[in-house]
Amino acid sequence: MGRLVVVSNRVPAPRERSQPAGGLAVGVRDAVRGTESLWFGWSGRHASQSKDQTPKLDTHDGCTYATIDLTRSQYEHFYENFSNGLLWPLCHYRIGIIDYKRLDYKIYREVNALFADQLVPLLRDDDTIWIHDYHLFPLGAKLRRRGVKAKIGFFLHIPFPPWSVTRVLPCAEEMLQEMAAYDLIGVQTVEDARNMDGCFEANNLPRRAAHFPIGIDPVEFGEQAIQNVMAEEVQRLQASLRGRKLILGVDRLDYSKGIPERIHGYETFLNRYPEHKGETVLLQITPVSRAGVASYRALRRELDEMAGHINAMHGNFDWSPIRYLTQSVPREVLAGFHRIADVALVTPLRDGMNLVAKEFVAAQSPDNPGALILSSLAGAAPEMDEALMVNPYDREGIADAIHAGITMSLEERQRRWQALHRDVTQNTAANWADRFLEMLRETERQE
Numbered sequence: 001m002g003r004l005v006v007v008s009n010r011v012p013a014p015r016e017r018s019q020p021a022g023g024l025a026v027g028v029r030d031a032v033r034g035t036e037s038l039w040f041g042w043s044g045r046h047a048s049q050s051k052d053q054t055p056k057l058d059t060h061d062g063c064t065y066a067t068i069d070l071t072r073s074q075y076e077h078f079y080e081n082f083s084n085g086l087l088w089p090l091c092h093y094r095i096g097i098i099d100y101k102r103l104d105y106k107i108y109r110e111v112n113a114l115f116a117d118q119l120v121p122l123l124r125d126d127d128t129i130w131i132h133d134y135h136l137f138p139l140g141a142k143l144r145r146r147g148v149k150a151k152i153g154f155f156l157h158i159p160f161p162p163w164s165v166t167r168v169l170p171c172a173e174e175m176l177q178e179m180a181a182y183d184l185i186g187v188q189t190v191e192d193a194r195n196m197d198g199c200f201e202a203n204n205l206p207r208r209a210a211h212f213p214i215g216i217d218p219v220e221f222g223e224q225a226i227q228n229v230m231a232e233e234v235q236r237l238q239a240s241l242r243g244r245k246l247i248l249g250v251d252r253l254d255y256s257k258g259i260p261e262r263i264h265g266y267e268t269f270l271n272r273y274p275e276h277k278g279e280t281v282l283l284q285i286t287p288v289s290r291a292g293v294a295s296y297r298a299l300r301r302e303l304d305e306m307a308g309h310i311n312a313m314h315g316n317f318d319w320s321p322i323r324y325l326t327q328s329v330p331r332e333v334l335a336g337f338h339r340i341a342d343v344a345l346v347t348p349l350r351d352g353m354n355l356v357a358k359e360f361v362a363a364q365s366p367d368n369p370g371a372l373i374l375s376s377l378a379g380a381a382p383e384m385d386e387a388l389m390v391n392p393y394d395r396e397g398i399a400d401a402i403h404a405g406i407t408m409s410l411e412e413r414q415r416r417w418q419a420l421h422r423d424v425t426q427n428t429a430a431n432w433a434d435r436f437l438e439m440l441r442e443t444e445r446q447e
Contacts, residue, residue, distance in 0.1 A: 002126030265398025371405035
């Protein structure tokens with residue numbers, strides 16, 4: 001059997017390769033670990049000029065990591081503008097904030113061509129190539145044009161909208177034609193597969209999509225939670241609660257995560273159930289991301305104002321209802337926070353999967369598990385139907401779910417957790433990768 005060649009926009013930094021975070025990194029790590037393989041992508045660094053963009057190679061645990069640098073201009077137009085300023089909101093159904101510029105699209109395609117040019121010399125005839133995410137939609141077609149005959153699969157980690165939304169993109173037809181070069185395209189949910197195949201059919205292209213819901217490493221995360229429940233930071237948090245119920249939200253700063261709607265729901269809970277005032281704390285951890293994108297800066301200002309308003313209106317001298325953090329928290333500390341939380345609020349407006357919900361379940365104590373409140377619009381929702389489901393746009397619904405979660409009996413919490421835990425342990429990051437690669441190898445190669 002030949003090598004597995006993984007291509008992603010970012011390649012894990014050396015310090016992240018033994019203990020990666022996130023579904024892509026964890027799942028791919030298990031697929032490449034201990035076998036001869038290649039992982040190609042952007043280093044995260046900037047090149048001063050294009051002649052400095054040859055791959056740099058190093059090997060760890062049998063996997064060769066090949067990274068290239070991007071120029072500042074490429075980073076701006078390919079990554080910030082087209083990938084994150086246009087494709088990300090489009091795929092999350094936020095067409096009102098997309099900003100299409102032909103120059104951004106031109107450089108997006110040029111960077112994909114750069115990836116192809118630098119990757120081809122590293123390939124072997126019997127490789128299996130697995131490309132990841134929306135930054136690299138055209139890469140498979142560009143490899144085919146350079147004579148690559150190997151199997152090429154693609155996995156999209158975010159949602160994919162129907163043709164009625166996708167067609168808003170001026171280059172949608174060209175992009176779909178290039179995506180048809182892949183032998184197999186994996187997405188997170190049945191809905192995403194149906195949407196993508198509908199786009200292909202609308203453009204007289206063959207279907208390519210199948211759903212492969214991603215998971216986590218539940219054993220590893222559960223062990224981290226147990227080991228860190230006595231860590232200094234976790235103990236400080238526990239002591240500071242003074243017996244109050246902890247409601248936990250953990251999300252990267254992004255408009256798709258539904259954080260303003262969640263905070264509105266929590267305020268509605270305080271008004272609707274005044275008996276819980278002073279008895280709960282919402283800890284919202286929201287590391288800042290994509291600070292160069294205007295919509296993200298505006299979202300941060302909105303959240304800052306909301307948290308301050310609610311604390312001023314509802315708090316008192318010895319209780320603040322919301323604790324709002326914008327700095328990142330180490331993964332092992334987060335595992336401990338999950339372990340002691342009474343309720344997790346996972347209420348995205350739209351996402352590919354949402355692994356935070358699965359991490360919360362993996363971190364819980366079987367003897368006294370917390371309650372999971374989950375958006376019905378999350379990619380994880382079809383797998384996790386024992387969660388307390390909410391529509392993230394329904395403030396009263398969120399308020400009622402918080403009340404239900406913090407008053408739920410131990411027997412009910414245990415029953416729900418056991419079902420959720422069974423699902424999380426059956427569908428892991430490792431077997432997600434195995435399922436996709438097995439189907440890719442069985443799929444007939446596209447000419």
